[in-house]
Amino acid sequence: MNPGMVIPVPVLLSLLAAFALTIVPLPGAIATARPEWVLLVLVYWGMAFPRRVGILVAFLAGLFLDVLQHQLLGQNALALAAAMFIVLQIYPRMRVYPLWQQAVVVAFLVGLTRFLNIWIQGATGFPPGNNLYWLPVLTSALLWPVVYHILRDARRRWLLHLT
Amino acid sequence: MVLIALALMALDHRFYQLQTLRSVLATVAYPLQLAVDAPIRVGSRILDSFSRHEQLVLENRLLRSDLMELRARQLRFDALQAENDRLRALLHTSAQATERVEIAKLLAVDLDPFRQQIVINKGRLDGVYAGQPLINADGVIGQILTPNWTSSTALLISDPGHALPVIVARTGLRALAVGSGNPRRLNLRHVPPQEDIEEGDLLLTSGLGGRFPPDYPVARIVSVEHLPGQPFLVIAAEPLAALDRSREALLLWTDAPAPQPEAEERPDGRE
Numbered sequence: 128m129n130p131g132m133v134i135p136v137p138v139l140l141s142l143l144a145a146f147a148l149t150i151v152p153l154p155g156a157i158a159t160a161r162p163e164w165v166l167l168v169l170v171y172w173g174m175a176f177p178r179r180v181g182i183l184v185a186f187l188a189g190l191f192l193d194v195l196q197h198q199l200l201g202q203n204a205l206a207l208a209a210a211m212f213i214v215l216q217i218y219p220r221m222r223v224y225p226l227w228q229q230a231v232v233v234a235f236l237v238g239l240t241r242f243l244n245i246w247i248q249g250a251t252g253f254p255p256g257n258n259l260y261w262l263p264v265l266t267s268a269l270l271w272p273v274v275y276h277i278l279r280d281a282r283r284r285w286l287l288h289l290t
Numbered sequence: 291m292v293l294i295a296l297a298l299m300a301l302d303h304r305f306y307q308l309q310t311l312r313s314v315l316a317t318v319a320y321p322l323q324l325a326v327d328a329p330i331r332v333g334s335r336i337l338d339s340f341s342r343h344e345q346l347v348l349e350n351r352l353l354r355s356d357l358m359e360l361r362a363r364q365l366r367f368d369a370l371q372a373e374n375d376r377l378r379a380l381l382h383t384s385a386q387a388t389e390r391v392e393i394a395k396l397l398a399v400d401l402d403p404f405r406q407q408i409v410i411n412k413g414r415l416d417g418v419y420a421g422q423p424l425i426n427a428d429g430v431i432g433q434i435l436t437p438n439w440t441s442s443t444a445l446l447i448s449d450p451g452h453a454l455p456v457i458v459a460r461t462g463l464r465a466l467a468v469g470s471g472n473p474r475r476l477n478l479r480h481v482p483p484q485e486d487i488e489e490g491d492l493l494l495t496s497g498l499g500g501r502f503p504p505d506y507p508v509a510r511i512v513s514v515e516h517l518p519g520q521p522f523l524v525i526a527a528e529p530l531a532a533l534d535r536s537r538e539a540l541l542l543w544t545d546a547p548a549p550q551p552e553a554e555e556r557p558d559g560r561e
Contacts, residue, residue, distance in 0.1 A: 146319075147326050150399040158403045186291055190298075194315040195322070196402050197435070197443045200308055201298030208291050251303050260404065 134179055137285050141168050141278060142188060150195055159259045162267040163237050164274075165192055165203075166210060170233060171278045173214040174221050176289065185211035202247045206240035213239070226272050234268035309436065313414075316438040323399045323409060323441065330398045389503065390543040392416070394424075396536065397441070406449035406469060408432070410539060413440040421501050423542045429507040429530035430454070430495060431539050446533050447508070448473045455499045456508050459492040461485075467493060467508060467527060473534040476509050478525035483516050485523070493527055503544050 145164035153161060165188055172180040189204030196203070213236060214221070221229055241261060302308045394410040401407045412418050414437045422434040424444050432446040447454050448469040456467045456478075463485055467476045481487060491511045497504030509527035516523055 143322070146322055150323060150401070151326055152330065152398045152400045158400055161400075161403070182291055186295070191315060191319065194312055195319050197405075197407055198402060199299050200302040200312060201295040204298070205292060205295035208295065247299065251299075257404065 132179055134184065135176075135286055135289060137281050138172050138176070138180060141172070141281065144168075146191065146195060149192065159257075160262045160266045162270045163240065163263050165189075166207060166237060166240060167233065167267060167271060167274045168278065169207060169211060170214055170236060171275060173211050174218045175278075175282055175286075177215055177218050179289075180211075181215060182208050182211050198244075199247060199251060202244060203240075205247070206243040209243060210236045210240050226275060229275065230268040230271040233271045234264050237264045237267040312436060313438045316436075316443075317440065320438070320441050323397050326399050327397045391425075391540045392543075394539050394541050396539060401443075404471070406432075406446040406452075406471065406473060406533070407435065408444050408446060408539075410442050410444060410541075411440070412541060413438045413442050415439055416541075417543070418442050418541060423502045423506075424539050425506060425542055426531045426536050426539050428532070429509070430502065431531050431533060431536070433501060434541075444539075446473065447529060448476060448533055453479075454502065454508060455496045456493040457496040458487055458511075459494050461487070461491075463487060464496055464498070465493075465525075474528055476527045476529060478511075478527060479522070481523045481525055482521070483523050487511065487514055487523070487525065489514060503542070 142165065145168040148164040149161070152158075169180065169185050169188060173185070185207040186204045189202075189207035190200065192198075192203040192207070193200050217232070221232060224232070238261070241264060245260065298308070302312075392412070394412040397409040397411055399409055401409070410424075418434055418437040420434055420437055422437075424431045424433055430447055432444045432449075432452065435443045435445045445452050446469070447467065448471065450469050450471045452469040454467045454476075455464065457464050463481070465478045465481050468479050470477050478487075478493075489511055493508045493511065495502040495504055495506045495508055507530050509529045511525060511527045513526045514523055515525070
């Protein structure tokens with residue numbers, strides 16, 4: 128890996144924070160509405176540094192998420208890698224979208240990962256038989272502006288020199 | 291990448307080889323889980339330290355009287371155990387397995403909200419093995435799904451993929467208690483309508499699956515329904531242990547023969 132492609136420390140820290148937020152215990156009623164933090168963070172960094180944070184990073188993050196949530200190894204890895212692939216295709220356009228339009232794209236991406244997940248869970252025997260399963264699509268999109276502003280500020284403060 | 295992911299999933303689903311990879315990654319994940327758990331634990335400890343002096347004295351007195359009572363019962367229990375062993379020896383049946391327990395703390399981390407799983411702070415270093423029963427003071431909680439080095443993931447009896455062989459304490463009727471995804475509800479499957487079973491009956495582990503030792507309390511039956519046209523009764527039971535509220539669990543070691551390799555497969559498979 129040449130020095131121009133190293134993943135900056137703030138990116139790793141934000142991913143770590145996303146993992147922590149993913150397993151923080153929430154009261155039962157809102158636990159199902161937990162947004163897909165890891166995906167949100169990955170989408171932002173994929174948009175900002177498409178040559179550093181790519182499919183491989185998404186895949187590894189997904190693998191870690193699988194272990195953290197004790198799901199089938201590779202399930203989230205596949206979903207996040209697929210989402211990241213789409214981000215890498217459309218990032219020039221996403222950068223100039225207004226925030227709400229980005230949120231729509233994010234909702235679509237979360238929906239895609241949830242769909243891939245439920246598909247795999249169905250194939251291996253334990254699909255969550257509940258429509259609340261799709262709630263994170265909404266909450267992730269609603270929280271996208273917050274994540275966007277936090278990460279953009281972080282990028283402007285520490286990573287302005289990078290592409 | 292897609293192929294790698296599919297291959298990983300297939301391997302993980304069908305075989306047991308990826309345990310080491312999972313263990314390594316889980317060991318990396320453990321500090322993160324501890325970091326999430328720590329502030330919550332500290333918070334509850336601070337709340338504890340603010341509880342009032344009289345309250346503590348009262349609680350202490352209650353606990354002391356409880357302890358006395360339990361000690362007294364334990365005295366008789368030892369004598370009964372000895373007598374039981376003697377009688378069993380006379381009858382030439384195998385002695386009951388002796389058991390060892392150890393307290394494990396539950397880490398305050400959430401896993402997939404649609405599966406009923408928990409993380410405990412004991413791992414393979416403490417001798418935890420896959421399929422090990424997990425109980426608390428009220429009844430059976432679940433079993434170990436994957437032991438890692440310093441932590442383990444356990445499957446609760448209320449997970450939809452968990453089935454527990456039980457008997458009804460009053461009649462000795464055997465049944466299968468299947469999780470429902472709701473921590474307050476278990477379903478009893480395949481009980482024909484002519485069986486004698488009613489509300490309030492206590493369910494014990496039967497020991498038939500080979501994982502759980504017999505005669506541990508599991509649940510109490512809350513409703514028995516007979517829907518005309520259905521071949522079996524619709525029976526709901528409520529677990530005695532508060533699955534969604536306990537902070538501690540007891541790991542159980544029995545000196546029963548180790549489970550056969552066939553039984554070592556994925557513990558979440560239905561039997």
